[in-house]
Amino acid sequence: MPNRQRRAALAVTMGAVLGLAGALAAGPVLAQAAPRTDLVVGMRLEPPHLDPTAGAAAAIDEVTYANLFEPLTRIDAEGKVVPGFAEKWEVSADGLTYTFHLRKGAKFHDGSDADSADVKFSLDRARGAESVNAQKGYFAAIAGVEAPDARTVVVTLSRPDGLFLFHMASGDAAIVAPESAGANKQTPVGTGPFKFERWVAGDRVVLVRNPDYDGPKPALERVTFRFINDPAAQVAALKAGDIDSFPQFDTYEALPQFRDDGAFTVMVGTTEGETILGTNNARKPFDDVRVRRAMAHAIDRKTLIDGVLFGNGAAIGSHFPPHRAGYVDLTGLYPYDPDKAKALLAEAGLPDGFATTLRLPPPIYARRSGELIAAMLAEVGIRVTVEPMEWAPWLEKVFKGKDYDLTLIAHTEPLDIDIYGRPDYYFNYQSERFNAVGAELDRTQDPAKRNALYGEQQRILAEDAVNGFLFMLPSATVQKSAVQGMWVNRPIQANDVTGVRWK
């Protein structure tokens, strides 16, 4: 290219770039009188796909639950089981037959009718041999599903299951249609008040209001879920006005600056995330209950909550959240008492303490708690080597392989105290007593009796000091002050935006 042309080309290119920059920088100036009808919700992780019946990733439910897909029953903002796709139901006296009556006008987003055949299909698919439902166990008690007419479904169980209605309210039990189920991962078709519009991979999922929804219409016309993993980027996106509401905001150290800013509201609620110092009960010296109790006395939960959660979170004394019916406060069972801890260790034949390893998965609460706990245990002579791990190796070695001494993790499944009864779970905990209460729970429908049984289970776990019971993960939401109706608490992993509106 002759030099003159080259120069001209360069000048044109530079001019274009600079001009573009100028034009883009001058953003649109909008004066809005009417309340907004769109919402941008921030999420930490992107869902791998959008089919809640084919994956355990919480992010799937956080986009689709109640908004796009509806299960037979639903969990509401208070954690109660309420009508979902079924408007009412009856349970037989023996607890083995559930009769669901479905909503009359329900339609799938593709326009097809949603009826009992779809329910039968959904449940049979979830419990079938080929099923990759992450919570296949939820459906294990089902012996058969009948659809006597288009609006009625009868589910028979092979054994009583006290949590059946609760589990049927999970995203894993969402009602899907045989025609669209195969494609739900990329183009989800549900019966909810919002329908899928588009997915910009790696960045956002957009839902729009479903004009044909048979129930109350949501106030929002469009909801965008944006995925921002980096803590600094989350703060910047909120401050720059890109995000309207960020639930499960876990950069706790940034909460004060949002509390001080009148443009934002900070809500701190509860989750189902019991955070525990996971202990390998089969390994020496943790097979000795005195050692486990010594550790319980050595941990100062208040310092932990202040240091890790900046004060936002409740202490627990067993594997049960304080906000749930049936909770028993056992936090006083092992008060912080290093001397008592040392005495217990001496009693267990370890007057000089011992050396052990604490394997930590990536979440920030785990890393921070781990460092503090290592320091606390060192005070009583337990020399802890902290070993940070990536998620995949942690799952492989600690969770599946049970190759660990101590670990630290939040268990976020709701009402998951039953994991202590699983024969092969990574705590390596075995208790006939606990399992007997569990069997009783499965036979019991009466709420008051169930709560008493849950209390008994909590006491057993606390007495056995199975794990170090630390705190509940809080659920912090940072949002623009004009946003109303986001859930404060997280009884399940969901961003139910059906009741959200702008002031």
Added chain:
Amino acid sequence: MLAFLVRRLLTLALTAWLATLVVFAVLEAIPGDPALVMLGTSAQPEAVAALRAQMGLDRPWPVRYAGWVGGMLHGDFGTSLTYARPVAGLVADRLAITLPLAGLALLLSAGIAIPLGLFAAGRQGRAGDWAVMAFGQMGIAVPGFWFAILLILLFSVRLGWFSAGGFPGWEAGAAPALKALLLPAVALALPEAAILARITRTAALDTLREEYVRTAVAKGLPRRVVLRRHVLPNALIPVATILGLQFSFLVAGAVVVENVFTLPGLGRLLYQAIGQHDLIVVQSVVVLLAVTVVAVNALVDIACAAIDPRPRVTA
């Protein structure tokens, strides 16, 4: 020239094959079961087993390696474990962001660096030269991610001119998409420009010492004309070489910048895939990047050999 080309292409093929072996072996050695990662702590063992079988993870490694490499030769990069989509499609989606980003950054850095380098060379030892050198030193020293955060704080949080990150998608229109790419491109371009400006300056100074430049000056040509007509074209050869070499830095920089700006480009895909243990995606993207870097360097070599025949003889 033909023998040189063939040798270059053979090296390229060998490197690509070695890359597949190394990447596969490394990922095999890292513990972690992708099926378990997908299903998480609440997973039932039978669900994990069913998923493993569905993903073909229960097959022995030689079968999986052969299947992977064989597939790639046919353009089939496999199916992402997390996204349950063909990797080729995923990569194409992400390239639609990373390539314009890299292109814009390259344009910006060359547009900034080459005039600055020439300017400094023309004022060697004076204040202008000193300023450019200082800019270069700073650009090299300041980490890219830090610079990216500063840009966000100023232009997004403070001034509100740009989004703090994210990408609306090309289907939202070219203007919003380009707007989303502009700040990241600047963040990516400036460290590159800093290095490039110094190299341009050195190359220009070397050329200024050549006989023909002295002749041009002696003829009475104004210095600006000398710089533009005689120095620039000759100085561009080392600059082009460096630009090619910098391609790999650009890719590495894109991983960082895409994460800070939450841009769903190839770098971010790779970063997320590693976190999610999405082996097929990691394998394929790493091999793709390795081959691209090697190919770009080969292209630069070939281009330089075409301009200047000497390396052909010695290579």
